[in-house]
Amino acid sequence: MTLRHQRGGIATLALVAMLTTIWLIHLPSQERQVGFTCNPQSCHQTAVPQENPGTPFMKGAIDLTGDGEPEMIQLEGHEIRVLQNGAEIWHSDPEWQVVDVALGDPNDNGRYEILAALWKPNDAGERLNHPYIIAHRGGTMKLIWGGSAVTHPIHELLLADVDGDGVQELCVLESAQPGDSSNTSQRTLSVWDWHGWGFSLRWRSEPGHYHNLGVTEENTIVITSRE
Numbered sequence: 001m002t003l004r005h006q007r008g009g010i011a012t013l014a015l016v017a018m019l020t021t022i023w024l025i026h027l028p029s030q031e032r033q034v035g036f037t038c039n040p041q042s043c044h045q046t047a048v049p050q051e052n053p054g055t056p057f058m059k060g061a062i063d064l065t066g067d068g069e070p071e072m073i074q075l076e077g078h079e080i081r082v083l084q085n086g087a088e089i090w091h092s093d094p095e096w097q098v099v100d101v102a103l104g105d106p107n108d109n110g111r112y113e114i115l116a117a118l119w120k121p122n123d124a125g126e127r128l129n130h131p132y133i134i135a136h137r138g139g140t141m142k143l144i145w146g147g148s149a150v151t152h153p154i155h156e157l158l159l160a161d162v163d164g165d166g167v168q169e170l171c172v173l174e175s176a177q178p179g180d181s182s183n184t185s186q187r188t189l190s191v192w193d194w195h196g197w198g199f200s201l202r203w204r205s206e207p208g209h210y211h212n213l214g215v216t217e218e219n220t221i222v223i224t225s226r227e
């Protein structure tokens with residue numbers, strides 16, 4: 001083999017290595033659906049169809065006033081609006097930056113409320129992440145439970161009876177790292193029980209690149225994992 005041939009071979013190898021690197025960098029990340037089912041103490045992974053029933057909350061109807069007629073609850077940008085017969089009866093504080101909403105009975109008292117995860121500034125102007133319960137009481141919409149700021153910010157939440165005991169649990173996708181509000185970092189899934197004046201943690205998953213929290217008709221939790 002001549003020197004010229006050798007150089008040609010090395011150049012070809014270098015080109016192949018470079019093209020392989022470019023291909024690996026641009027390889028699309030794989031997404032798969034991961035399911036979790038719960039018992040009264042814990043949750044565990046389970047097989048689920050590769051479709052995720054979860055969609056970001058935009059609007060929903062539930063009877064907040066207790067008269068048998070559902071109200072319409074909308075999330076517009078970062079603001080919640082409640083409409084009764086097409087007329088707005090309440091909207092959330094403009095200082096709140098609402099990130100997700102779930103409708104149901106989060107505090108297990110037989111009445112429906114709005115459960116919201118939101119950012120709001122404290123007295124020092126620091127933005128903190130809270131879960132809040134907003135209800136219709138005494139003829140008006142009001143905040144009836146303001147959870148203290150969470151260390152692991154909530155990105156998505158839903159209410160579902162994931163263990164089949166007739167009581168809804170709170171399911172949350174939260175930052176795996178304290179204080180992290182980034183949309184691309186790792187998350188954990190957690191399941192919480194109402195204990196009378198707040199939520200207590202039942203179970204928390206290992207961290208993963210999770211998003212799109214949903215629940216099947218059989219109340220199996222489904223999250224999309226990016227790998």
Ligand SMILES: [Ca+2]
Pocket residue numbers: 062063064065066067068069070071
């Ligand atoms: Ca109503």
Ligand SMILES: [Ca+2]
Pocket residue numbers: 104105106107108109110111112113
């Ligand atoms: Ca309730």
Ligand SMILES: [Ca+2]
Pocket residue numbers: 160161162163164165166167168169
């Ligand atoms: Ca339950």
